Each structure stands twice: as structure tokens, then as C-alpha cells.
Amino acid sequence: MSTSQRPAARGSGRVALDQAEAVIVDQYTRLVRLAYLTLPHDLGRHRRVLVAHALVQRALPGFRVGRAAPRVPEQRRGIPHPAAAHVRARVLRSALAHDRRPRGWPGFLPPPRTLLPMLPVVWGLRLFPRAGGDEEVALGQVLSEASAPARAAFVLLQLEGLPRSEVVELLTAAGAPRPEQALRTARDMGDAKGAAAEALLRSREFDACSVQTRPTDLLRRRRRYHLTWSAIGIIALVCAALLTGVAGGPAGTSSRNADARPAISPAELLRTPRDAWADTSRVDFTAWPARGARTDDDALISRALGVWTDPPSGTRVGVAKATSAEPPPSGTQLLYAGDVGRDAVVLFHDGRRVVRYAEPAASPGAASLDISRSDEADVTTAAALVVSRSAGKLRYLTAPWIAEAQTRDLLPPNSPGRPLDVSDEGVTDAVGEPSGTGACDSLPVLQLRSSGKIVEKHAFLVADLGGLTPAHLSYTPLPGTGAPARQPREATSDAALRSWARTACRLPELRQSGVRSVNQWDFAEQELPERGGRAVWSCTRASTWRGPGSVLVQFRTSAESATAPAKVVGRAHSTAACSRFGQHVVAGTSWTAGSGRHYLLAAGSREVDGIEVTGDVDVTDEGRTLAVKAPRSPDVTVRARLTDGERLDEVGRRPVR
Template sequence: MSTSQRPSAKVSGRVALDQAEAVIVDQYTRLVRLAYLTLPHTLSRHRRVLVAHALVQRALPGFRIGRAAPRVPEQRRGRPDPAVAGTRARVLRSALAHDRRPRAWPGFLPPPRTLRPMLPMVWGLRLFPRAGGGEEIALGQVLSEVPAPARAAFVLLQLEGLSRSEVVELLAAADVPRPERAVDTAGDLEAAAGETTETLLRSREFDACSVQTRPTDLLRRRRRYQLSWLAAGLVALCCAILLTGVGAAPPGERDRTADVQLAVTPDQLVRTPPDAWADTSRVDFTAWPARGARADDDELITRALATWTDPPRGTRIGVARSTSAEPPPGQTQLLYAGDVGREAVVLFHDGRRVVRYAEAVSSPSGSASLTVSRSDEADVTTAAALVVSRASGKIRYLTAPWIAEAQTRDLLTPDSPGRPLDMSDEGVTDAVAQPPGKGPCDSLPVLQLRSSGKIVEKHAFLVTDLGGLAPAHLSYTPLPGTGAPPRQPREATSGAALRSWARTACRLPELRHSGVRAVNQWDFAEQDLPEQGGKAVWSCTRASTWRGPGDVLVQFRAPTTSATAPAKLVGQARSTAACSRFGQHIVAATPWTAGSGRRYLLAAGSREVTGIEVTGEVDATERGRTLAVRAPKDPDVTVRARLSDGETLDEVGSRTAR
């Protein structure tokens, strides 16, 4: 008896070649679209178009000698005939197997290209679907973040109108393990995408049969043709040189644009007018003009676009979490091109991402670096600066055109004024110290930027480097007031904000390289400590990421003579809505020892908390927003709060040994 949970696809009879050919001709566009959306998004759009056409054209039964044909779901009443089902299964099987390692293939070797598009062949042209709008781009981003079987199931459900059971059978016939999981993921995508999903999938953004054509580099092709005659006369000499190992150019010194077909050329880049930022309601990266002394250097920009389109071997690549590395789309914007220190740097923005390309000024043909980060829904603060250079523990920023003044300050010296930071006419700052990583936390440098009065009056704010291209925005929410409504986050430039951040700033390096967009410090409760121990403050530090989820750290600040004594971590949670506008209530607890040596359990909640209950090794109930009760060392307890609307609230995170 079989115990496998994988559905078995019943096999029908063999499909005649003429029937399969008729299906391919009749449904060619739909099959190509299915293959195009299923193929890995790591391929360039040009290559995905060619591979999709090749897979459909090679979907005739028995095209590959010595390889078993995929199983075909049995025909049922109201289902497609075996020829349609079999052709879909063959196309899906080939698309899902692209870049997959065969059994027993060595793990240290890359997967073989068993599905090279031998037909059609295109010379001198680059093909890619026509660009869609913002909704199509967003849907493409979502699809790129799910596995290929889920993409295939999504297309089959949305465009082909198949039922869940039919899709499960078809995926099983295409050798997909656990096809139910792929269908479940596709269902989640359908719920998130909304009612216009089918219309978006039928748009030109995903139609690999209605494509644009662009030539490859015409001048380079002409030079190659002319040089080929010269090369033919030197064949004998070249062979002799190759045999002795002399004259072969190292891989890193070859022209990285030679074999790349650009998706976007320098003259197609969007260049925003210099004064657009002062006359727009959308103050973000789209308002940045193209700046830099090399903004008209087509050779540098071409190398940057070529590296982004198809990074050559040896390129140092950094891609933020949940960020697509696909080639530049049609509406890519140039932000900057110029020399910064020993590097030539180019910055791009495509509506969803910012991209930094860098190469050595002394060796343009050498190895380069490419960094890709998310930037969707940036605003006046999160689009205020980009890292343009990192070297020897120092950072240079390119500031937004609306930044009128820049200063540096140390979060661990809250009472010290900011120090002016010089900027060039292009907006590039002098080098500033990089915040510490692991190790001692003796200082934590931040930028204090001030916006121009043309967009907002007297607006200063703090940002700091957390490893991304865009520095994270730091804000502060003060203790609750006596009335309503609740306090809202504000800029962390006041004395109270700086003093609060000074006690918790050394936790910021733990957030490096996690795609943090903004960090808010919320002082949610103040408590009188037992035995006249003074006043303590409870805070929740929330790090919100560009991809959406946020992590929180709940900290307890007891009275101390040091303005920078680290706060006590009393709870933490990952991927939570807590401490945001969608999670405005919180309760936390911690053990505490008084000066007399007596031990207590302390708890506190946010402004809507009306009572706190503790159960376990300590049983206590207290009306109000705070609780203090005698307790053994590190008691095992459960803490809950009652809210003003009658609901109950659990403690955020798990308390650790303190």
C-alpha cells in the first residue's frame, strides 16, 4: 500500500505527433506565456523570451531521444483533451527543469545547460516584452519571489482557468514534488494580487510573443567585422603565442560589455530636470536629477548597464533580501555618475530598486562591484541620501537635491551639538566614520540632515548607515501624554529623543545588512520603582524593513548616573506588527533587584492598558499600566494585560535571563 501524499497522475495513451503539433500551433502564445512566467527570473528578459519559445517548439512528443515522456493527466469530462494536457506538461516539465542539476551531478559544479535554446536563433537583436505600468512591475516582483512551481500554478489557475485538482495533476505530471504546496502558494498570491490579476497577466509585460527589438552594439559589431580579416592573417602567430601562454588577457581585463546585449542603453535612461524636486508633490528618488562629472560618459554608463544586465565572472554582487536582481527595465533613471576617491561610481533607480555600480578609476576593465537594494515607497527622509563610497571604515553619501545642510553627531553624546559636514556642489559629502559592527560600541555616528525650505520649513532629521545603500531613518515617539490622541513618531532631534537613543543606540549594529528602512524608538511607559528606586522608562525599538516586516526590541531603562549606560533588553520579536501603527498596544515584564537586594517582578503596558495579570511562579493582578511585585530570581511567569476595550494582550517576545 502506498503511503505517499503526492497525487498520482493517471497516464493516458500516447498522443499523435500531428495532434501535438496542432495544439502547439493553436495555443502557441498561451504556452509561451506559461513558459516565460515559469522560467527563473535570474535569466535576463531577452534570454527568457528565447528559452520560452524554444521550450514550446521542442514540446513535440519524443523530441528528446532516450528521455521518458512526462506523464499526462487522464482525460475527464470537461477537461482538456490528452494532446493539450500532454503539451502543457512537457512545456512545464522543461521550464521547471531549467538550470536544475541532474541526479548524481556533483554539487560543486553549476547545473548543465541542458535546455539551451537551439531554436530560434537571433543574431544582432535583443528581444524583450514591452514594458508595462507600475502594477505589472509590482506583480513581476511578487512572482520573482516565489518558487517556479508556484508561478506555474498561478498562471494555470488565473489564465488557463483550470481547477485546483487539475493544476495539482498537471504539476504532478511535470514531476513537481508536493504540487499541493505550489497550488496553496498560488492561492495566496491570488488573494494578495486582487481582482485585476488576470488582466495584468495578459498585459504586454508578460507577453513573450509581442516583443520589442533593439540592436546590439552596432559600432562594436562593425569593428569586429573589420578586425576579423586582420585576425585571419594572424592565426598562425596567435596559435604560437597561445601555446606559450603569452598574450592571453586575464579574464578580469576583458571588455565586460563585449558579449552583453543591453536591455537599456545610456540614451534611453530617464534624466530628471535639475529643479524638478522643488516643484513636485512626490519627493523621492524620482525627483533626483542626474548628477556627477561623468553623467555624460556613455562608456562608463554602458559598462554599468552591461554589468547590471549580465554580471561577468568576478563581479562582486550584493543583493538585499527580497530584492530582484533582474536587468534594468525601460524606465531606469540615472542618479549619478562620477569619480569618488579611487572609484568610478554610477547610481541608478528603476522605481523599485536603487543600484550602485563601482569600478576602479585606474582599471576600468578590471573587476567591478554591483549592489542592489529596494527603494519602493521612499519619501523625503528615506530618499534623502545614498551611500556613494565605502572605503577604510569611511562613508561618503550623495545627498538628495532638497538637502540644504548636513551635520554629523554621535548618538552616545546626546548633549554635544552636531558638527557641520561639507558637501560638494554635486551633493557628495566628505567622508564620515562608519558605525561600528561587532565589537566595542564607543561611538555611533549619524547624519543630521536639514531639508530645504522650498519643500518643508525647519525640518531636520537623523539617518544612519545600517549596511544598505540608503541610510535608515531614526525617529522617536515620546511617553504618552495625559490626553488623546496617542503620540505620533517625530524626528529624533530633540533633547528627550537624543537622551533616549543614547541608552539604546548600541543595539543598532545588530540590524546591519537586514534591509532596514527606518527605526523608531517608542518610550511607551514610565514606572515608579519600589523602595524609592526612582523612575524607569520602558521603550520599544522597532526596525521596519523595506520589504515590510519589522523586528522589535523591548528595553528597560533604570535610573543611572551615566547618560549612555546600555538599556536592559527584556523582550524581542521578529516579523511582527507590534510597536507600529498596526500594533499600538504592548505589555512587557522583567525581573529587577532593588538596592536592598530584594527581588521584584516589574511589568508595564502602553496607554490603553487598564490592568496587568501575572500567573505562574508569581500570581498577582494590578489595575493600571504598571505592576511591581516581590518575586524569586528569574521567575517562570506568564504576563497578560487587559485593554480598555476588554481585549487581552500577551507579553511581547520572550524574556531572557537578565
Template sequence: MSTSQRRSTSGSGRVALDQAEAVIVDQYTRLVRLAYLTLPHTLSRHRRVLVAHALVQRALPGFRIGRASPRVPPQRRRTPDPAVACMRARVLRSALAHDRRPRGWPGFLPPPRALRPMLPVVWGLRLFPRAGSGEEVALGQVLSEIPASARAAFVLLQLEGLPRPEVVDLLTAAGVPRPKEALRTACDVEAAAGPATQALLRSREFDACSVQTRPTDLLRRRRRHQLAWFTAGIVALCCAVLLTTVGGAPSDRPSPSPAAVAALAVGPEQLLRTPRDAWADTSRVDFTAWPARGPRTDDEALITRALVAWNDPPRGTRISVGKATTDEPPPKDTQLLYAGDVGREAVVLFHDGRRVVRYGEPVSSPGDASLDISRSDESDVTTAAALVVSREAGKVRYLTAPWIAEAQTRDLLTPNSPGRPLDVSDEGVTDPVAEPPGAGSCASRPVLQLRSSSRIVEKHAFLVTDLGDLTPVHLSYTPLPGTGAPPRQPREATSGTALRSWAHIACRLPELSRSGVRSVNQWDFAEQKLPEQGGRAVWSCTRASTWRGPGSVLVQFRASTASATGPARVVGRARSTAACSRFGQHVVAGTPWTAGSGRHYFLAAGSREVEEIDVTGDVDVTERGRTLAVKARKSPEATVRARLADGERLDEVGSRSPR
């Protein structure tokens, strides 16, 4: 390192140019990390990397970085290198000033300093530090919630190892108005973070000099290139034509009023943004692990309009709120999931821990915006696997979770047909798929078959289907009881047996549309041999569980002689019940049945713990076992009860008899 003293440090606190250059070259990585951690977290990681490098490279004396050049902090207790101290102060002053807005400057616009072009500039690539573990992500989240001056003090204490008096001096030299208050906040964070903080700050999560690259949206970039040539031709003809040609661009939509923006509890710069690879290094695989994706995640104007529409929808906004879901304004811990153009709409997706919210506005033509809100609390690998991002002309596009490695479509009414591959973009948006038909039409029942990445669950395939809400419904299957213990548990409905069972109930799924359903399980709880060589029958209980907890059940009976995909006969139903769930594992039901000879019977069956079935009414009989078949008159009125292995009595599903 050069140590020339041709121009010695003066008492005024200034350093020689060659000394400053030597400090920057020798301490470049540490200074860049200091700037990166101090810069506002409202910037994307790509912008923070570039700005951090730019601030350090502009820290040489002679660049104007503020109203006055910072003075070297006076020496205390030890003898710090004045050149190093001066460079730290200059970098800190620049980083702290980057997010400073003049008085009266609109809050939804970037500060004027952030608008200045600064080298380095990167075209066609996105740079960001390599993702760390969950501890680094958590520390980054904590730092994003404290003021920039406190972040700077925290980094100086932990990363640089400076004593507290020297930290106060550096903050003062950098122009911090209340350095001791910033130091107190940093000490509080230091105490809460624990002894491993220093190692975390030196990790690759915060190393802006060791970055990885990804391309920008190539298709969008090509479209912009073509649009630039087209616009240039229009400008050559007439400037007025140019204005009308780009009049449909998203930026030409009227901006929200300053009062509407001021009313927001959270702005675009305060939204939570999960790192790209966080889903592969966490035990909580749900919507909180989704990164912010889409080509317009940095479009503050679009995201501001979406937040304003959620907070106080303008007149004309089409609003849809799911069952048992609130329409409360966005809270401070709101997370950005997606922002981009899908079809003819600009779409923004949010998650606030309890709900997912979709905002859409026309891209190329005037029109009203839309706002959809659905419940999503306690989601998991399957229920957070996809979101509806677009509905247009009978087609649906989904945004798949980052852990989805493969997507297919299949029809529940053709259980023996293989799934068809579904293309998914790099951002996770699927090609359009057919929207499931509503009630009254059952020519097909399209579903998605998704497979999660081997990085979390190896070869884990599952089915989801659209029932009108933003979150597709997870479909599962519980097979017939086995001969041993314990009882069978719900599993994915992807096997041949599961698909054949689902084919008999698929046409009843539209009855559950827009009812806040989270998952539907098809449980084949009993098999019975029919009288007069009538073949065999399977008894099933289909449970639709809602996000709020209670569910509804349908009990069906289907004979082996029926159509392979014909709807099963519903013999019982109940609402707001725990039946056919892990908290209601026992079920018994009965139904009249007519044999091929024309004789009438009454049949009953129970789940694996049933030891005796008792029928009263027009049919009066008690029989040990899990199934019952007796002759009866046509359409008898009968009540079915069962005795379980532990002696408890069990009523049939939907029965009104006292329990």
C-alpha cells in the same frame, strides 16, 4: 522683413537666398523650438540647445544638409509661404538626420553626424531651458518615447497649427519614409495630452532661445587644464610614455562586447534624466525627483559598462544584493542618478522605481568592478535623502538628495554634544565621514543629521545612519504617552529627549546591519515608579521596519539610576511582526528587577490603552493600571498578559502563549 523678389520662387520648389535669410531672422525662435523638440532626447539638454541653434543657422540654401535639397511642399487648401515651408523642411531634415546611424555602425557610439563640430560652441558653461512645471516634464517624457518623425509631426500640428495634409507634405520633404504613420502617432499623443498641449509647448521648458546658464565642474576643468600641460610635456619626451601615463584613464578600460551591448533593454541614451529643479515642483519627493548629477553623466562609455555589468556581470565583478531584493536586469524605465569619480572609483548610480544600483570601477589602476543593489520602493523625503556613493578605508561618502539644504554629523553616544557641520559639494557629494563600527565595538555611533530645504518642508531636520546598504536608515522617536488624546506619533529623533533615549539603544544597531532595514523607531511607551525609592524606569520598544514590510522589535527596560548612555536591558524581542507600529499600537512586557536592598521584584508595564495587567506562573497576580510591581523570587518564570480598554486581551512581546 525683406520681401525682395529679385529671384522668385521657381516651380522646382527652391527659394531665393534673401527670402530664406528673412524667414530665418523672422521665424528664428519658432524654428529653434521646432529643432529642439525634434532632436533625439538621447542628447543632454545643453547639447540639444546648441545643436538646435546650429541646425537653424545652417539652414540657409548652400549648406549641405542631406543628399538633396528639400522641395517646397505643394500648396493645398490654403496658400502657405513657400519660403517658410522650405526652411521648416530643411530644419526638420537636419534634425531628423542628426541621430541617423549608417548600417553596421555600433549602437553604443554616437552617430557620425553628431560628431561633427558645429557652431555655436560654448566653453565653460552649460545652457538649458528654464524648468517648467510637472505637466511640461510629463509632456517632455511622453515626447521622448515616440520616434523623432512623430515628434516633428506633433510639433507641426500643435505649435505651428498646420493642417494634417500640410504636415504630411513637410515630413515628406524632410525625408521621412512613412509620414502618415508618424502623423497617426502624433495624433494619438495629441488626443492623450489634452487641450492644454499647445500652451505647454510654448512654455519655457521647451524654449531653447530663453536659457539659463550654469558653470561646468570648475575643479574638474582645472584638473584637466593641469593634466593637459603635464601630458604635453610627456609627449615632448616620448609618445610611448604618454600611452603608459594615461593608461589608467577610464576610456582605456576594455569596452563591452557588441553582443553584451545589444542584450541591453535600455542604453545610455534611453535612461530617464529628471530636470534639475523638478524636486521643488512635485508632490512626489523621492528618488524619482533626483536629477542626473556628476561630471560624467555624458560619458556613454562608462554608463554603458555600468549597464552591461548590471545586466550580465562580467567575471570578477563583486556583487552585493540587499535582502529581499532582486538582481533583475535594468528595465526600460531606469533613471540615471549620478556618474562621476569619487575617491579612487568611477561611480554610476541608477534607480528603477524599486531598487537603487551602484556600479563602481577603479579609476587609475586595473581592478575588478563592483555592483551593489538595494531596495528603495515607496521611499520618501527621509528614506530618499541620501545614498552611499563610496566606502573607502573606513570612510563613507554620501550623495545627498537635491532637497537637502544642510548636513551635519553627530554621535548617538554623546546626546548632549552639538552636531558638526559636514561639507557637501555642488553635486551633492559629502566629505568622508567615519563608517559606523560593526558588532562588538561601541565606542561611538556616527549618524547624519540632515535638514531639508524650506522649498518643501521648512526646518525639517532628521537623522539617518549607515547599516551597510546603499540607502541609509531613517531614525525616529515616539515620546512617552501624554495625558490627552490622540496618542503620540513618531517624530524626528533630533530633540534632547529623543537623543538621550537613542543613546541607550545605539549600540544594538549593528545587529540590523545588511538586513534590508528602511527605518528604526524608538518608542518610549511607559514610565514606572520603582519600589523602595528606586527612582523611575522607562519601557521602550525599538522597531526596525524593512523595505518589504515586516519588522523586528526589541523591548527594553532602563532605570533612571543607570548610566546616561549605557545599553538598556532587552526584556522581549520578536521578528516578522507588526508590533510597535501603526498596525500594532499596543504592547505589554515584564521583567525581573532587583532593588538596592537586594530584594527581588517582578515588574510589568503596558502602553496607553492597557487597563489591567495579569501575571501567571511563579508570580500570580492581577492588577488594574498600566504598571505592576510585586515581590518575587529571583528570576521567576512568568507570563504577562494585559486587557485593553476595549476588552481585548494582549500577550507580551515575544510570548508563545496562544492569542
């Protein structure tokens, strides 16, 4: 380690080069872990490992990582100051920049500010940290749902042990937006994990310096190698012909092989015993038996595996967001093979993804391949798969533990469910597909009930949002007086159906976005001025299979019809708000009484004990709700005070309209 005594420039935020290098070498593993956990999860584990190492190695002064950083907080942890804080801030700033790409910027490229050479570079290998246990996987899922500043704050608090004030200053120095909000989210995550948080973060699941290696897809790489040299040969011949003046016909083009050899054979597929689901503690896709009349049709299944391995030209391929399209790995499971309508359909599950292959059953035609994520599915999110979709109708293949299926319209809250016929193989009759365009006059959903062999009288709702797996709908009721925070429950009660009836028309907005579940949380109610009735504030959270979630904060009154869409008063994307790690929320909106007078209304969740409004209206009030006379469209900022003294910004932080 360098022992140079050259002083760092004071007030400028600069440090001696040898001091920064000493910090990077001495704290390399910790800095890489911090970068790895802060980077966006949709980069993938291999890419995050490489980028994390690159960002730490580029943290030496002289590499351009963005705007000049402001002064960073002094640290008292035995590593050189100000070099340690300076290096840590530069690493954080670079990692946070990956969440701030310009619109349309390619996802495989780093942000524009980091387009200098990014070493290390690895060819022909995939790198990823060693797998941890269930708790580490659960923590990884939680971190993926949080924002990048919140992830960074969580690591700084739990792993580095920094005081909260230093965390806020360090995030500010790194250019993080709203560092106080990130700190609150990190504290909620830490409270949920308790004393185990530090041990989990130190596990091999998050150690990007202790990695495993695997080759990339060898078959595909071999084909691309041959195609590349073929293309080079063709280009050389064309250039030679042009140079010698010889006119030639159009050069032939290579195409992908429609009869590509599958990565695995039908004989290598896993087939779960038919009754395994009734005697297992893991009730998910792994418990599905192989069903359908063509499970022994090796020719069909081999074609499906071949198309999955290397889709030929003309194949319609649909891959969900943040889902790998890699060929079938060993251990892939066969779920279904049979004829559904006019198509022959094969369904697979490989532990992380579900895959549907379809081809015309009667005459030759183009095949289709759809791939979606399914990791950590459970009794509800693995309850059904879309087995066919045609002409506004769809059919489901239900899980073997589903004892009863019904359809119901989510708009009329009092409409009864209608029985849905299910074949012995588990395929349902055709049901209406929710329309993504036009007037919202109905919203069909499935109501399923599990067998008593695994759970007693467990009924739940799922809705088609354009993917292979329908989204699970749940409901969290209004807080009770003096009661602990309530947990989401099934959306089958009268109160849940009344609340969902006012939100149902927003569901089509979530189509094709990889949504795993949607929870409707009624977080506050208040009496409206001038005897205007009662208002309910709700937060609708859509959580995706890949981790991040989006929320809609909505406001509805008792004076409106039972199916009138609630008013949207706030939106946020890639946030932990309205989840178990973002249990506090405040929102505001304008409202007009029957007399024509205008009011500003605001409300917060159960831990709010005061609301402050600034802007066109300046007022502070105790309690969880506020109603004050205001201009017609006030430009205001709403904040809340929690019972522990913390401040809370409204979701979306936009002017109330």
C-alpha cells in the same frame, strides 16, 4: 456542479470528494485570493500567483497538506457545510505552512509537507495581478508587515465577512499559532482602513485570477539556452571520449561575457531636470537630477549598464534581501556618474531599486555592483545614498533638497552636531562608518535639514546600516495624560536623543538586513519600588523595505548612566507590533533593588488597564504598571487586559528573566 447526496463523515473532519470539488469550482476565485494574500510576500508576485492556484487545486481531500485538521467551524454563508469550511481550512493550512520552513530550507522550494507536484507550472512567462492605485499599494505594504495568520484573519473578517469567533476557530483548524493575537492585529488593520477595506481587497491588485503576463528576461534566457546546449555538447564529447578510451585534455568552460550588451543604452536613460525637485509633489528619487562630472561619459555608463545586465566573472555583486537582480528596465533613471576617491561610480534608479556600479578609476580592476530596494521612498528615506565605502569611511550623495548636513554621535545625547562639507554635486566629505564589531563607544549618524522650498526647518537623522540607503531614525514620546496616541516624530529633540542614546548600540545588529526606518517608542514609565528612581519601557521597531519588521522591547532606569545600553526584555520578528497596526504592547522583566530584594516589573501601553502574571508569580493588578516581589529569575507569563476587554500577550512570549 455535483448534486451527490453522499453524507460527510461526522466528527472525523472528512467530507465527500464531490462536495469539496464543487466548493473549489464555485468559490475558486475567493479561495485563490485568500491563499494569495496569506502567502509570504517575499515569494514575489509571480511565485505567489502560481502557489496560490496550486494550493487551492490541492485542497481536495486526499492530498496531504499536513496534520489532520481538527473540526472546522460551521459556516452560514450559503455554501455547502462542512465542505466549504473544510476546503478553506486546508487552503489556509497549506498557505501558512510556507511561513514554517525548516532553518536553511531553500526559499525557492515549497515547505517539505508540500513537495508533491505543484501544478500549474509556467515556463517563459511572468504572471502578476494588475496594478491598483495608491491605496491598494499602501494596503499591500501593510499586509506585508503583518504575520501570515493576521493576513488570513484580515481577509476572513473584511472580505468573507465571518464573525470573529469563526475566524478564530478557522485559524485554529488551519494550525495557526496564537489565532487570538492574529485576530487583534487584523481588527487593528481593519479599523485603520475603515469601510474601504473590503473594496480594496476586491480590487485587481489582489486578484490572482485576473493576471497580466510578461516574458522573462529574453536576453538572459537566450544566453542560458545557448550555454545549456554548449554544456550538453561538451558533456557528449567527453562521454564519447571516455567510452572510446581516448584521453582528452580538460574541457573548456563557458564564462559570462564581460562585454555583455546592455539591456538598455545610455541614451535611453531618464535624466530629471536639475530644478524639478523644487516644484513637484513627489519628493523622492524620481526628483533627483543626474549629477557628477561624467554624466556624459557614455562608455562608463554603458559598462555599468552591461555589468548590471549580466555581471561578468569576478564582479562583486551585492543584492539586498527580497530584491530583484533583473536587468535594467526601460524608464531607468541616471542619478550620478563621476569619480569618488579612487573609483568611478554610477548610480541608477528604476522606480523600485537603486543600483550602484563602481570600478577603479585609474587602473583596470574588478568592478562591483550593489542593488537595493527603494520603492515608496520619501523625503527622508530618499535623502541620501552611499556613493562610496572604503577603509571604514563612507561618502554620501545627498538629495537636491538637502540644505544642510551635519554629523553627530548618537551615544552622548548632549553632543552637538558638526557641520559636514558637501560638494556642489551633493557628495559629502568622508564620515566614519558605524562599527559592527568591538566596543560600542560611538555611533555616528547624519543630521540633515531640508530646503525651505519643500518644507520649513525639517531636520531628521539617518544612520548607515550597511545598505545603499541609510535608515531614517524617528521617535515616539511617552503617552500624554488623556491625549490621543502619539505619532512618530523626528529624533532630534532632547527627549529623543536621550532615549536613542540608550538604544544606539543595538543599531549595528540590524546591518545588512534591508532596514528602511527605525522608530524608538517610549510606551510606558513607572516609579521603581524602594525609591529606586524611574524606569522607562521602550519598543524599538525596525521596518524593512520589503515589509516585515522586527522589534526589541527594552527597559532602562534613571539610576544608570545616560549612555548605558538599555536591557532587552523581548524580541519579535516579522511582526506588526509597535507599528500603527500594532499599537498595544505589554512586557515584563525582573529587577533588583538597592537592598538586594528582587522584583517582577511589568508595564503596558496606553490602552492597557490591567496586568496579569502567572507562573512562579501569580498576581493580577489594575493599571498600566505592576511591581511585585518575586524570586531572582521567575519563570512567568505576562498578559494584559485592554480597555475594550481584549487580552494581550507580551512581545516575544518568553519567560521573564
